[in-house]
Amino acid sequence: MFLARPADRPAVGCCRYPDGCVYPISSNDLCEGHLYRWQRVGKPALADLPSAVRDRVTPGFSVDGLPPLLTLEFQYLLQVRTDERASRILQATWGCVTRLALTEGVSSLRDRTLDQWRGRASQDPTVRGLLGTALRALADLDRPEDEYEGDVWRPEHLGFSIEERRGVSALNFTAITQEWLRDKAKRWTKVKLGHGELRTVQSQVAVFKCFSRFLAHAYSDRQDDPTVLDRAVLETYVGWLHRHVNDNKAGRGRGKPFSAETRIRHLSTMADFFAYWHRYGWEPALSPTTRIFTDDYPRRSGLKANFIDEYLMEQIESEENLALLEPETRTMVLICRDEGLRIGEALTLKTDCLKQTPSGRWALVHYKSKDKSFRAIPASRVVVEAIREQHQRVLRRFDDGCPWLFPRAQMNPDGRHHMTYTTITRRFDAWLSRIRLVDIHGRPARVTWHQFRHTLGTRMANAGVSGRTIREVLGHTSWEMQEHYSRISDETLRREYEEKYEVRFNLKGEAVRVRRDSDLSAVEWLAEKIGRRLHAVAGGWCGRHIARPCPKTAADGCYVCEDFQTDQKFLPIHEDTLLRARELQATTEAAGRTRAAETNARLADSVEHLIIRITDEESDLRARTPDADKPDHTRTEGAADAS
Template identity: 35%
Template sequence: MSTPAARSTAVGVSGFAERLAAAVRPEFQVEVLVPTIGDPILGTPACVVAGCVRSTSYDRLCQPHYRRWTIQGRPGLADWACSADPMVAGRRPLKICAVVGCGYGQHRYHLCYRHSRQWDSADRPDLASWTPPVAAAAAVCGVTGCGLWSELDAGWCRSHHVRWRQRGRPSTTEFIAYCADYGEDRFDLRSLPPRLRVEIQYALQCRVDGERARTPPRAIQPLVNHLAESGEVSLLDQSLACWQEGLPAKVISTGRAFLSYAIDCLLDLRDGTGWDAEYPQDVWLLRRLAIPGAGHGARLDFTPIQPTWLRGLVKRWCRWRLSCGIGLRQVRKDHISLLRLSRLTPGLSDSNSPAALTRPALEAYLAALAVEVPHTKTRHGDIGAVTGFLRGVRQHRWASLPVDADLYPDDHPKLEQSSASRAIPEFVMNQLETPENLDRIADPRIRLLIDILIGAGLRIGDATRLNIDCLIPDAAGATYLRYRNHKMRREAIVPIDDRLAAAIAEQQQRTLTKHPDSTVLITRTHANPHGRHPIGPGTFDLRLRQWLADIAVIDELGRPVRVTPHQFRHTYATRLINNDVSQEVVRRLLDHTSHTMTARYARLADTTIRAQWERARKIDIHGQPVDTSGDGLLGDAEWMNHNLARAKMTLPNGYCGLPLQKSCPHANACLTCPVFITTPEFLPQHHAQRTQTLQLITAAEARGQQRMAQTNRTVLANLDTIITALESAPKDPKHAC
């Protein structure tokens, strides 16, 4: 199997040491690198003691203050930090000699070295009245911030001279930098060989540029010390596995991860990035291709795909799919599907040309796939990927396939149509939307994301990546949420209520207060100094599960409930459908391309309308109630029959209950038909028809047409019965249609 460490180094190896040295910026070209206090990647937060200029070591305290706090019995940290002396060793200003006019530092007796000896020789008189001679003013100590006169021959005051000798008499610049950052964590790279030192410097620079993982000195220095003792001159002298095996226990997980990261960065610089360098490899490192959504270690391994000609076609097809904007998740699925094709097709791995990919071979593949992948949906996806692959090879003329090498619609297994709703039951939603439960979400970012999922129906990936300027008002004062539909790769907007708009506005203020230049609405907390990175969907999913466990959400049977972020989108659409919002409007709100996706929610609306129909009071021409609330399959059949009747035999004052298979013997005289059904919503039409019928009876009697008058009297009697029965119906909301 091809690994990054085993790759050919023919590309870009010449002059690698020079290119590496040139890639390191000046601020990282130092032997001792001291990060800024509070740096989100390389540094640590400042000590909580007010006025302390050192970074934390333990329990949010620097090492000197932690020692003082421990000696005093560890009182309440918040109160103690407010009253503690912020000055620590190495940061206190050095005291000047007590003799007036002397600028040397104190040595003993509050006097400098020279005046302390003179005071001893004078039998230690009263200092207040003692007036010894003062030497001429000398040069000031070279350490920044020290105003004492320099002594001896190095240009430092006596105290700094002692410290300078203890450090091994370093150069002036190095010692001044050491004193400026005395007591702080630092990356000390002086013990490393020159080549290895530059490699660590470059890795630290890449860490800062990536703004991802924290890399404090205390976690990396044990690794640096081990590398100095290993005797190697470069990280590329050994494979990562060999390095990891030899690491001592004191190198913690952060140091081990940094070692792997450093080797990857060096290989990227040596081998190059982009398709020209990566496409020929059998293992694609996706970070080198700048694939959206790919982590640092993400890769596509084509090595198991056999034979070689098929591997080349699969690589070409995957590159084409990625360049067309197909998401990495889908390309990974296609890659697995084609791996199964190479493994399950008889004789394919031993073939020398695409001529072996015949229709009989594909039929054998379909049979083997049905055994290995029993899940219908997964098998359907595999066959679809292979079909698209074969079509792409022919379309772009990448290879000459046999004429019969193809898959057809009949080769796809029939997907089971599930009528189960993925929406969250209202019993559970009532618990989730309770103000007391929502208030238990401590992080306002997570609270806002839940509100967006419930109130706008966004996918969690789209919600976490909202821009800071996502609110759009219209001329009428309504507010809309603008977002990027990453699945469809287009912009979309959705109307939201005032409460959700206010919550988003509050988050905008929080983000801009912390990161004034941020373009992201909901930023992640760690390793994000400039607010460029949004919170991850995985973080939200973890917090959601923690919240559900905290509030103990249960279903109707008292069982714990698991809720996924995408279920909120189904719930949003289901509520719209059940509130008589048209399917076209729901499609636009969800930003679906076709009605096929939205139709899944439309079936739920049919259930709602059926419930309303069953609750309505229905009577026949004799004023007797009609029962249409059958159970099970019969009830479904009756409901379908009713829908067909409404669609094809709707009357101006009711519906026809005659089955479609039978013919009507009553022509248009429906009010004398025994299968006629009506409801209170048609009372206005009944009153109007009664008036017309009275006029017809009067006219018929005037003309002597007794038979016509008698027929209309039957209609009039039925109308009177229907109107009386409908108007006497109880005024209960549950009987209203």
């Protein structure tokens, strides 16, 4: 075998690195290694190269040579980035920014606008990002102490939790050019923040921006006078909305007219705004005709069926395809498939999201942004196992310092940030491309996280689960969602169910009860309603989660399934099954079929164990109610007297 050897380099001298180097030079009187280091630290004089290399290896950020005010600004920038705990500052980036400030000869970073700094900076995005962070941090120092007095309201400064402000940017009123409209919009928004959902309020602020553009376009000469508002103006606004093309939104809706749903949202927001103006007597007083009525709304389009086709679900649920997912995203897929959580609710799950009920069931506790509360829903066994494994991965990465089940992958040294929607969706879409998801016609298909939620509801409805139960499981607050699914019993039905206090037995012969005195009794009840399938098995009920198909075909196979439940109503069936199993056991033993005999023996033992537990429980119930079989003489005598 012939091995190529590098050509000998001409000996033109040794490296002139001050601390000594015996390697031959390549250019600039330095060897290749020291030439690379010299370039990385900014090409200082050779005499300063050793100290520059040491400073690069040892963390440190110098502000030498900067004017006093500029020094304080850079020191404040370091403190802000330290408090954010999002990403570290590279020393090379720090050096580029400080040298740029010295070159410009400014006494403060605020002597230039952000666009001017970015125009003078290098193409390195980290340099531009650091300059942007510095100017925003300095601008925050001039903000009023009360966040509501400014034109940009940041949710984190308004007291909203991480779960509430997830995916919500600042409420920005600066695009509302009419001062009177901006002041009134801020006043109305402040009221709405007290009882509304932050995400909804953010979309309503966008409605005011659109109304401001309408006034500037249709009434440019009178837009600064609030008395311009009357019924005629609002009728013009209704027509303008119908013709208006969406020019303020990226994505599929850009360049298209507003949909009926969007126009309804705009009109309902402005109708409520004018109603508040009239009700609370804001100055100046509006004309009594300044109102928007429901008759002005366009006809609402029907709700679309947004579930995932079962042909696609077969590909998604394939164990072979799921094995191609990295564990974190696979856990997310299982949670959205089996529990029907919104993707935002799943992203903000805590590491302690699993709670166990007194009967041994597992509940998944999550934050519901719609009504600002934590709620618990039944968790499938597959989801419980996946969450436990994900929790272990989080512990290995952050020890016990991360509260999130899905922490952010980057810029998260302390685990204080949860994963973003963009990251999890990018991973999911990449996996769909990898498995080549196609529809029944062979065309490439794409699904979204929210479609898993609709798919679960559709599967439950098709399996005969009560439509009201579906509503409770999915946490719907709007009755319009009845058009999607059928829906859970109210408190009256639940009370009637609990009063029956049914006793069931699982495969181990353990009694399964629903306890009314438990904090998680609602979860147990929901699990019972979801688990009881209408295609009842031959001796009880199937407790398997509705999103997971049954892997068995033979009815007797249920006796060896851990999801099987039964009670005393099915005692005759169990006794018949026991008799047949013993007969088959004797027949197969006589024929020398050892394996079949062992199978029937195990089945007979399981059924016999269930029968013993059922009869024992029934005897205990009779013992606890000794007067249950005695006639009620008082009632009989009373009835006789009445007759």
